Amino acid sequence: MNRRNLLKVLGLSAVGVATVPLWMDGWTSDDLPADTTGLDEDQKLVLAAMVDTYIPSGEIPGAKELEVDHFILAMVGGCFQKETQEEFLTGFNGLHQSSTEAYGSSFDQLSTQQRVELLIKLEATEKDPDKTINFVPFIKDLTISGYMSSKYIMENHLGYEFVPGRFNGSFPVEKSVYRNA
Amino acid sequence: MANFNIDAKTRQSYDAIVIGSGISGGWAAKELTEKGLKTLVLERGKNVEHIKDYPTTHLRPWEMKYRGRLPLDVIEENPIVSKCYAFKDDAEHFFVKDKEHPYVQEKPFDWIRGYQVGGKSLLWARQVQRWSDFDFEGPARDGFAVDWPIRYKDLAPWYSYVEKFAGVSGNKDGLAELPDGEFLRPYEFTKVEQYFKEQVAQKYEDRHVIIARCAHLSEQKPIFTEQGRTQCQNRVVCQRGCPYGGYFSSNSSTIPWAQKTGNLTLQADSVVESLIYDEQKEKVTGVRVIDAKTKETTEYFADIIFVNAAAVNTNLLLLNSTSKRFPNGLGNDSGLLGKFMAFHNYRAKIQAEYDGFLDYTTDGNRPTSGYIPRFRNVRQQETNFLRGYAAGFGAHRSTISNTEGVGSTLKEKLLNPKLGPWRVGSHMMGETIPKETNFVNLSKTETDEWGMPLLNFSVDYDDNDEKMIADYFEQMTEMFESAGFTNIRTSDTHQAPGLDIHEMGGVRMGRDPKTSLLNEWNQMHHAKNVFVTDGACMTSTATQNPSLTYMALTARAVDYAVKEMKKGNL
Ligand SMILES: Cc1cc2nc3c(=O)[nH]c(=O)nc-3n(C[C@H](O)[C@H](O)[C@H](O)COP(=O)(O)OP(=O)(O)OC[C@H]3O[C@@H](n4cnc5c(N)ncnc54)[C@H](O)[C@@H]3O)c2cc1C
Numbered sequence: 001m002n003r004r005n006l007l008k009v010l011g012l013s014a015v016g017v018a019t020v021p022l023w024m025d026g027w028t029s030d031d032l033p034a035d036t037t038g039l040d041e042d043q044k045l046v047l048a049a050m051v052d053t054y055i056p057s058g059e060i061p062g063a064k065e066l067e068v069d070h071f072i073l074a075m076v077g078g079c080f081q082k083e084t085q086e087e088f089l090t091g092f093n094g095l096h097q098s099s100t101e102a103y104g105s106s107f108d109q110l111s112t113q114q115r116v117e118l119l120i121k122l123e124a125t126e127k128d129p130d131k132t133i134n135f136v137p138f139i140k141d142l143t144i145s146g147y148m149s150s151k152y153i154m155e156n157h158l159g160y161e162f163v164p165g166r167f168n169g170s171f172p173v174e175k176s177v178y179r180n181a
Numbered sequence: 182m183a184n185f186n187i188d189a190k191t192r193q194s195y196d197a198i199v200i201g202s203g204i205s206g207g208w209a210a211k212e213l214t215e216k217g218l219k220t221l222v223l224e225r226g227k228n229v230e231h232i233k234d235y236p237t238t239h240l241r242p243w244e245m246k247y248r249g250r251l252p253l254d255v256i257e258e259n260p261i262v263s264k265c266y267a268f269k270d271d272a273e274h275f276f277v278k279d280k281e282h283p284y285v286q287e288k289p290f291d292w293i294r295g296y297q298v299g300g301k302s303l304l305w306a307r308q309v310q311r312w313s314d315f316d317f318e319g320p321a322r323d324g325f326a327v328d329w330p331i332r333y334k335d336l337a338p339w340y341s342y343v344e345k346f347a348g349v350s351g352n353k354d355g356l357a358e359l360p361d362g363e364f365l366r367p368y369e370f371t372k373v374e375q376y377f378k379e380q381v382a383q384k385y386e387d388r389h390v391i392i393a394r395c396a397h398l399s400e401q402k403p404i405f406t407e408q409g410r411t412q413c414q415n416r417v418v419c420q421r422g423c424p425y426g427g428y429f430s431s432n433s434s435t436i437p438w439a440q441k442t443g444n445l446t447l448q449a450d451s452v453v454e455s456l457i458y459d460e461q462k463e464k465v466t467g468v469r470v471i472d473a474k475t476k477e478t479t480e481y482f483a484d485i486i487f488v489n490a491a492a493v494n495t496n497l498l499l500l501n502s503t504s505k506r507f508p509n510g511l512g513n514d515s516g517l518l519g520k521f522m523a524f525h526n527y528r529a530k531i532q533a534e535y536d537g538f539l540d541y542t543t544d545g546n547r548p549t550s551g552y553i554p555r556f557r558n559v560r561q562q563e564t565n566f567l568r569g570y571a572a573g574f575g576a577h578r579s580t581i582s583n584t585e586g587v588g589s590t591l592k593e594k595l596l597n598p599k600l601g602p603w604r605v606g607s608h609m610m611g612e613t614i615p616k617e618t619n620f621v622n623l624s625k626t627e628t629d630e631w632g633m634p635l636l637n638f639s640v641d642y643d644d645n646d647e648k649m650i651a652d653y654f655e656q657m658t659e660m661f662e663s664a665g666f667t668n669i670r671t672s673d674t675h676q677a678p679g680l681d682i683h684e685m686g687g688v689r690m691g692r693d694p695k696t697s698l699l700n701e702w703n704q705m706h707h708a709k710n711v712f713v714t715d716g717a718c719m720t721s722t723a724t725q726n727p728s729l730t731y732m733a734l735t736a737r738a739v740d741y742a743v744k745e746m747k748k749g750n751l
Contacts, residue, residue, distance in 0.1 A: 033246055055592045062592065071248075078252040112588075119587045144584055148595060151243045157596050162241055164415045164545035169369035171544035178542065178580070179597040 029070035036077035037085060042106070043092045047072065047139070049108035050095075053115040054143045060157070063147045071146035072139065084132045091135025098122060195221040195446070196746075198468055198483040200453045200498065203300020205715040205731040206489030207431030207439075208343065212739035213487070214444035221446045221481055222439075225473055225490075226296030228449040229275075229303065231409075231432045235422030237271040245270050264680055265293045267304055272420040275303050283635060285624050290638035291679035292493060298449055299432040300491060301682070302728075304420050307396040307428050307548065309349055309729035310571075311340050311360045315559050316723035319612075323567050326521060326615045327691040329720045330701035333360065339733035347429040347732065348405055350413075350549070351394030359391070359554040359725075365399045367392050372541040373576035373603045374551045380664040387559070388660070390574060393552035396429035396729075408434050417546040428548065450474055452631050456486060456511055456711065458504040465511070465708050471631045485710045485742050485751055489735070492716030493621060496522075496687040497636045499713075500623050512698050512705040520620040521689055522640050523722045525681040526570070526611030528674050529650045531657045533666035535576065535603040542578040542600055550575040553607070555724045557652065566648035570611040571724035572657065579604045605666050609653045612724045613678075614645055615686050640678045683727050685719035703738040710751045712738045 039047065048069045055063035063069070076088050099107040103114050110118070119136060126134035147153055154160035159177035173180050196218035199209045206222060213220040228234070242248055249270050256263045259279045268276050277294035284292055295301040314333040321328040337360070344363040352367035370378065370392060378390035397413040398405050405411070410426030410433055419428050426433035439445040450473040457480065459466045467482035488495050496519050502511040510518045550573055557569030579601035583594045619641065623634040654671045661669050678684075691697020694706035703718050705711040714735040716727055745751050 031244060054587055055595070056588055058589065058592070060592075060596060075247060075250075079247050079250050080253060116587050123587070140584070144591075144595065145248075149242050149248045151241065153596075154242065158598070160242075161545075162416060166545040167368055167415055167547040168544040169375070169547075170372040170541050173540055173542050173578075173600060176542055176544065176600075177598065178600045180539070180599050 029067040032070050032074040033078055035070075035073040037073050038089065039073065039092070042108075043089075044069070044073075045108045046092055046095065046106065049110075049115065050119070050139050051143045051146075053112065053119055054140055055147050056112070061152055063143050066147060066150045066152055068143055068146035068150065071150075072142045075142060075146075081132065087131055087133050087135065088138070091133075091138070094135060095122070193467075193479065193481045195219045195481065195483040197221070197485045197487065198223065198481060199487045199489055200468065201225075201300060201489035201491060201494070201715070202298045202431055202436060202447065203295070203489065203491055203715075204302045204305070204431060204728045205491075205735045206300065206487070207302060207435035208732050208735040209487040209489055209712075209714065209739055210439040210445060210447075211435040212736050213743070214439040214442040216739070216743045217442075217444065218485075218743065219444050219446075220439070221448065221483065222436075223451040223453050223468065223470060223481070224298050224300075224447070224449050225452040226298065226300075226449065228447075229298045229422070229432055231426070231430075231437060232422070232424045235424060236274065238418070238421045238424050240271065240421075261291050262293060264291055264676070265682070267306075267420045269420075271418060272304060275420070275422075282629065283627075285627065285635050285637035287637050287639040288641050289677035290640050291677045292638070292684075293679065293682045294491070294494075298436065298447065299430055302430040303422050303432060305430075305682075305728060306726070307419065308552075308726040309344075309347075309394050309396050310552070310554070310725040311362055311394075312336070312723050312725055312730055313358050313360050315358050315555075316721070316725070319568060319723070320721050323562065325567065326721050327689065327693070327696045330690050330692045330697075335701070336730070336733050336737065339737040340729065343729065343732040343736055346404060346408075347396050347434060348398045348402075348410070349394055349729075350397045350399035352392050354389065354391045356389055356391070356554060358556075358559050362394065364394065365397075365402070368395075368397075368399060368547045368549050370551065371543050371576050371603075372538045373535050373605060374574065376535075376538065377551075377574070377576065377605070377660075377664050381553075381660060384660075384663055385556070388556045389554060391552050391554065393549045393573070395549035397548045398427055408438060410434065413548060415546040415548065417548050419548065452633070453490070453498060454478070454631070454633060455498065455502040456488075456708075457482075458502065458506055458511065458708070460505055463506075465711050471633075473631070476631060484746060485712065487735075487739070487742075488711065488713045488717075489715045492684045492687065492719075493522075493636065495713055495715055495717040496621050497623070497633070499688060499717075500621075501633060507707070511711065512707040514707055515695055515698065517617075517689070517696065518698060519622050519687045520617050521615035522619045522621055522684065522686045523613045523615040523719070524640065524678045524685065525683040525722060525724070526613055526642065526646045526649065527608060527681040528642075528646075528676055529609040529611075529653045529671070530674065531607050531654065531661065531669065531671045533605045533661050533669040534579075535605055535664075535666050537665070538603065539600075555612075557649075557656075564648075564652060566645045566652065567614060568612040568645075568649075569724065570609045570649055570653055572607045572609055572653070574605075574607045576603050576605045578602075605661065607657055609650065610681075610724050610726075611646060611649045611653070612722050614643070615689070615721060616643070621687060638679075640684075642678065683716070683722070685716040685722050685727060688713045688717035689720045690718050691720060702741040703734055704742070710742075712742055714738045 413427030
């Protein structure tokens with residue numbers, strides 16, 4: 001892979017690579033609790049592919065670059081019941097089955113187009129109220145919450161300030177980060 | 182042996198002992214040391230030094246282990262304290278864990294505690310409203326509990342005194358039912374709060390929406406600089422401990438102040454087991470302390486004792502202080518110790534939406550919220566229940582979370598968030614009526630790790646509370662409807678007493694030793710050198726967040742105690 005392509009895969013611009021990538025500043029996935037879910041390496045690739053499909057990279061980093069897959073592992077390992085953790089694990093088998101049935105290969109090997117199609121289909125069909133989680137929607141929710149609570153997105157796109165030093169009770173929406181107009 | 186005891190006695194003697202270093206104990210320490218008394222503060226928990234011991238205070242959301250959520254095992258191990266809204270990843274280390282300090286629940290009671298230097302002052306929501314005579318006169322007018330031995334005029338100068346030092350932000354609203362104080366600049370209303378205030382004012386003469394007074398430095402003054410505190414920076418992660426000292430806590434304010442006098446000895450990890458009553462001298466001479474870690478027992482002696490272990494633990498301590506003279510607990514000739522416990526009824530909530538002012542939102546953070554002072558039965562009895570409720574009130578824009586789609590369509594939506602309607606909400610803070618049947622007592626069979634009897638709770642709601650909830654729903658719904666709020670939903674959390682964290686009573690003040698334990702100076706009728714100035718002293722509860730009143734009562738009681746001491750009366 002030539003340098004240009006590598007940069008593209010990493011979602012970096014040629015300028016940015018010389019310095020520490022902006023979103024890595026002060027936070028890395030090493031700060032997250034260690035993974036205790038028991039996911040194997042292949043499944044981790046699938047998880048990375050899933051978050052990448054939901055929120056792909058572009059001008060603004062996507063979920064994989066912001067290591068949202070690591071966040072999901074930490075959350076599942078620490079904040080959910082045993083039953084959910086088991087359904088999380090078996091969910092990968094289900095996805096693998098759907099993926100091979102439809103396209104003949106593992107989810108992480110599919111084209112972007114195929115991954116998007118498959119996730120849309122599974123999101124619409126996985127609605128079993130008896131399960132503690134429905135795998136694909138569950139991953140989607142965690143992807144969104146991990147992405148939206150990431151340093152990069154909070155600071156650069158959600159107007160997050162840790163020390164605002166002010167409160168304004170009537171602030172015009174048009175001056176805010178919100179795009180209502 | 183005899184010599185050794187005398188030695189120990191001189192070595193471990195102080196002018197004053199304060200039990201507990203929370204909001205009230207911190208004030209006792211400040212006042213006593215400032216007046217020149219060598220003061221020992223005994224705190225059962227670990228030391229928490231301002232700034233240095235706030236491990237999470239600088240963490241951004243993405244630096245929190247689980248982005249602010251608690252791991253499941255912590256929640257499962259702590260079914261009681263997990264119910265408290267502030268028991269999260271960033272502050273769980275300041276809360277007592279269920280297993281470490283068990284208690285007995287004859288009736289369900291969610292006992293939320295903070296055992297450390299600073300007590301719950303690190304964790305509190307910092308809301309500070311004064312009482313008025315409509316509150317102090319309640320028991321006498323409505324015929325419950327006993328008459329308060331004090332009135333507003335007795336406490337007003339002391340409210341001013343503590344407000345000036347602690348720093349209280351508020352607006353001068355000119356309401357007799359919620360007297361103004363020594364206020365720093367108030368925080369702003371949001372657009373819809375301001376609108377609601379105006380709507381309510383138009384329709385009801387006696388109902389007011391104000392900005393809640395809070396113990397925050399909304400502006401700087403020399404007295405705060407002197408304490409080493411600076412202006413509140415609107416981070417609103419207060420429960421972690423504030424490196425700016427932007428809100429009042431014992432740790433940022435009263436304790437360092439007391440330390441500067443050179444008269445304070447602060448001893449952490451010291452569980453006071455009982456107060457020592459000397460049958461010959463007919464007075465309390467000191468306290469018995471168990472080292473929290475080694476379990477070793479030591480005795481400390483002093484001329485006056487301030488009991489500030491927080492309302493319920495003060496009851497436990499006094500019940501556990503038995504002697505030949507006081508077989509049922511210190512000063513308990515009346516048999517009322519532990520009885521007439523009360524709390525605030527926080528069960529009722531109401532939510533709604535508003536579609537006006539959609540061009541506006543808020544910017545930055547505010548460490549307080551709106552507040553509606555009690556408007557029921559204030560000047561006379563007018564409903565089918567006694568007393569009434571205050572209410573919290575707030576309105577903020579909601580965000581629309583549109584998470585449809587996969588890939589760039591989803592990303593586009595997430596990165597262009599939109600605001601939804603205003604979300605409007607209120608919660609009730611109801612006065613409960615103290616009753617003899619609401620009590621705490623000591624377990625006869627179970628003890629804790631330190632050999633102290635477990636405390637048993639038998640405290641419950643009553644019919645008056647149920648009627649009050651119904652009225653709150655009715656009145657708030659009407660007020661919301663007439664302001665044009667929509668999608669109004671009421672809910673009763675049915676939470677147990679205790680989760681309000683405003684437990685009070687058991688060692689109440691009164692005029693008559695037959696029907697109360699403390700006099701008008703928070704002094705025990707039958708043990709004159711013992712003062713109780715935490716929530717245990719409360720004769721009734723009113724509707725206001727109580728800690729400001731504990732502070733004022735404490736400063737006032739110290740003033741009296743030291744004068745009495747100098748006169749040789751103690
Ligand atoms: C989340 C939360 C929000 C709150 N919000 C508000 C609010 O907005 N407004 C308000 O007015 N109040 C509020 N409160 C309540 C407020 O924190 C208490 O009223 C206040 O802290 C009581 O002060 P205190 O000195 O009596 O007790 P604490 O501050 O609890 O201090 C008591 C101290 O005594 C120590 N102690 C106990 N037993 C012993 C013993 N045997 N020996 C030695 N030491 C002992 C404890 O370890 C503790 O440090 C809130 C509380 C919480 C937890």
